[in-house]
Amino acid sequence: MSDGGEDRAGPPAFAIGQDLSLLSVEELDRLIAALRAEIARLEAEKAAKSDSRQAADAIFRR
Numbered sequence: 001m002s003d004g005g006e007d008r009a010g011p012p013a014f015a016i017g018q019d020l021s022l023l024s025v026e027e028l029d030r031l032i033a034a035l036r037a038e039i040a041r042l043e044a045e046k047a048a049k050s051d052s053r054q055a056a057d058a059i060f061r062r
Contacts, residue, residue, distance in 0.1 A: 010034075 011034035012027045023031065 011030040012023060014031055014035075020028065
């Protein structure tokens with residue numbers, strides 16, 4: 001049976017603007033890492049959509 005510590009390996013649940021005072025330094029570090037990864041994922045999706053849009057614009061401008 002698990003002691004519960006293994007479940008805390010991921011970032012804590014988070015909502016933008018929430019009170020952070022109850023999070024430990026380790027939880028804050030995990031949360032920062034998760035948010036940085038999510039930002040990178042969002043930026044990659046934005047770039048892909050921008051590339052598709054530019055390609056479509058180039059086709060239809062001719």
